[in-house]
Amino acid sequence: MIEGEQFIPTEIRTDQPTVARIYDYGMGGKDNFDVDRAAAEGLAQIAPEMLDVARENRLYLYRAVRHLARDAGIRQFIDLGSGLPTAHNVHSVAQEFTPGAKVVYVDIDPIVLAHGRALLVESDDTVVITADMSDSAEILAQPELRDLIDFTEPVGVLYFSVLHCLPDSADPGAAVRAMLDAVPSGSHLALSHLVSDDVAAGDAFTEGMLALGPWGRVRRPAEVHAFTEGLEPVAPGLVDVAEWRPDPAQPALDPVPAPLRPYLGKSTAGKSVWELGGVLRKP
Template structure:
């Protein structure tokens, strides 16, 4: 498989850059900001959703490192680097923790490489996250990740970017099949129990990103992705409620839609 080699089209919004703007970042363009404004008209609490999702990422990585002893992470569809990235959190527990980021957005790749240049225990690989064979064959992944030891695979707020035809559930299972028991998988994605919200946001994002989008799904779709994994407490939830550690962070919630998911452990397989 060939590594992704995309050219930045500044006339088309990017989900990664839109997310950056919602988090208060500066690595975005006017076209991304305009798309976010349209999104906020459909789902006004989307900024709260983005912030709560980022805090979830930070909490779950810390739990994996501190409580489960995970020292290897693969972040699929990692998005733009911002404060408190996966490697920064994991390396607070163990400076030797290793992190591989996967993304195919040219802006993400450029900024990620500049951030990671001086960190020998990290790498960013230019792949579509569905290219499992290419990713797992890459020399940098093989250099940093020892697949005889537990690994954490992160799919945080990315599977809704994949259409059903791309098989988001099959993607997770392909990755799980390569992990040893007691590895972990983190999955959360955008869901809503309101059909109008699901349809309106899906159509808006599909049009704005020129088809680089999947769909807003339902909680049952996420539960199906966790089939075969042992779901850790507190189960599959709105990620705002996943082991919250700060009242300040939880004061404002998203209403129209949520990030739904949790943490799954790869079980020991029957002999």
Template structure:
């Protein structure tokens, strides 16, 4: 199927960021065009697979905290990408077996793979939606049929907001999401930056301009603004490896600061 048409008549010759991410994670749901462009990223940013793994680790630790200590049993994973090992619903339901999870993505290939792989998974749904249109996501009967918006919910925006350009006002998007969720809800965000090794990070982002979605690297203050109106939980907005590492785990210190991440709570 490489180079042909995919689900929803998607042109598989156009590299897709979700499938490139799947490639970095060692997955199999990617095509020749994705691998070719991902390999170009690796030429200028060879740390990318390790950072993808750490980003996944942040997601999993955040979900464990939210389903456990925070008492959240509803999750909306926006820009979820392709299912891989230890998905959001698997992690959440290990802690809270009754947890409900809605995965949201706007890519037909991701949706087709996700629905096939998660068919029959209890309390789980895959729906089409674009983070740029939050009202459509949260007004969807598919979402509200599983998620009770009168109760606290966790919104996961992991590695997605940097796919939204400045002129699309991602901060307004997050403000709108905050308005639509109940007090006690949480948001988890990870976002690409260029705090060090900036030339490599910028070069990698430039390569992504040839993919289905570009990347906007933002400095720390711009990423911190996404948490305006939320109580930022300890340890704050930090590197991927620094957000509540598992007990006994030694955080990697050899990776560049190309991501910041954090979890906020709405009062």
């Protein structure tokens, strides 16, 4: 199938938005379609601060992966719900600070698989697999993952801004625990999750996302803390991702598209919904 100048595999639907492509648009990426751009602009009208929140999360990803690769000695990573390749990909950050670091990307969206494999065609240290991040048993059974990841050595288990995509019926906490049970002591969990103390604001954003398709919900901070019980927080613990070891000197993100620019800076007056995140060590 051809749309404009792009060849689009037939299994990729362009008549409904996806979270991965909406996020890609907000990061200034090009792997999105009209339906995704319209959805992103509609969500920005409902929750204008969310563009800032999404971009703060991507900057946090860089700092968290840098810490794991450079400071914590992690040489292998599993990125659950990885999304489309965009600025500060996990493999590029990890391999910048630890050459030869191994990365497995996991996502259910076929466009992620298509673009990821095209990007990584010549890499022996990085693979992309299609699996549902809520099904840890399926993920852990994947031969490509087992071939790349050594489960006798510490692993970085990553859930960046994705657990809120899982409904309660998928039991995201159980998915996280199952992944952590599979990795040895010294492994680390890095995560971020949309949260709100304002029930009405969280529910409004959740309803906006559910209108686009299957999604989870904005949760309360205490619910995310429960996902990490038994782990040792790395300072400063679970915080607004913008406050997790901020570094003004880190590489910048790509500019946002012109239709989204009016929504930049909208979180300066306070956020009703934000990303709670941090890095934790398995003892």
